[in-house]
Amino acid sequence: MGIFDALMGNASEVNLAELSAELSPIMADNEELALAYKLIRDMFVFTNKRLIMIDKQGITGSKVEYHSIPYKSITHFCVESAGTFDMDSELKIWVSGSSAPIVKELKKGTNVVGIQKTIANFMF
DSSP states (O other): OOHHHHHTTOBEEOOHHHHHHHHGGGSOTTOOEEEEEEETTEEEEEESSEEEEEEEETTTOOEEEEEEEEGGGEEEEEEEOOOSSOOEEEEEEEETTOSSOEEEEEETTOOHHHHHHHHHHHHO
């Protein structure tokens, strides 16, 4: 991920093999990583069971919040691809019990079709 993309708020894909060791303490026994994206220090991770939003806080990032959203709680979602003049893509996820969507910016070239397929496969 380039520093420009990070400063602009765009997320980039994360290597799952490297992430596996970091997340193994919080993963369920039969849970597997599917996709992961990083935005500076924060991440959102798609597993076969849930979406995990990881928020690293403070200067050192030693305080970490793990927000888990089971796929059954996702009511609908929207994936917007990048355009000619719009350099980023966007992912919006609505969760039951919340009126505002979770919105994540993705850099141009991100596999938005793969993200959409991943969510759809795990929701149904």
